[in-house]
Amino acid sequence: MEIKIQSIDTIRESAREFIQNIGDRKVFAFYGKMGAGKTTFVKAICEELGVEDVITSPTFAIVNEYDSHGTSIFHFDFYRIKRLEEVYDMGYEDYFYSGALCFIEWPELIENLLPEDAVKVNIEEKADGTRSVTFE
Numbered sequence: 001m002e003i004k005i006q007s008i009d010t011i012r013e014s015a016r017e018f019i020q021n022i023g024d025r026k027v028f029a030f031y032g033k034m035g036a037g038k039t040t041f042v043k044a045i046c047e048e049l050g051v052e053d054v055i056t057s058p059t060f061a062i063v064n065e066y067d068s069h070g071t072s073i074f075h076f077d078f079y080r081i082k083r084l085e086e087v088y089d090m091g092y093e094d095y096f097y098s099g100a101l102c103f104i105e106w107p108e109l110i111e112n113l114l115p116e117d118a119v120k121v122n123i124e125e126k127a128d129g130t131r132s133v134t135f136e
Helices: 008-020 038-048 084-089 092-096 107-113
Strands: 002-005 027-031 063-068 071-077 101-105 119-125 131-135
Touching: 002 008, 008 038, 008 131, 027 038, 027 107, 038 071, 038 101, 084 107, 092 107, 101 107
Parallel strands: 027 101, 027 119, 071 101
Antiparallel strands: 002 131, 063 071, 119 131
16 A cells, blocks of 8 residues: 655645554564654554544653553654663563554564564655555
């Protein structure tokens, strides 16, 4: 599946389309270069899911938890992980296998720990400034 993000002004429409196509899958691994728009897209998805909290990148916290109508959403950013032991220490399994939505940025740094059914989401910036979001 491919979703186009035309601009920041239409990103919520793209997030709605993403949500309509995720089915019952729970763990999403977002791949893309620095500045591709991973955090911005996850923020739009969370807003479309009804999160009212301030949604920020969990770069330093590693994981942020948001509430969506009484259901947890976990947003990870593994960019600053130096050793896999840090991920073990944070209890990643409790999150990934909780049944809650998990949005993971920089999953390539923990590739071996991702659940087998994690959905790989690729975000690519095009020459014209639009973004292409592809996933299985």
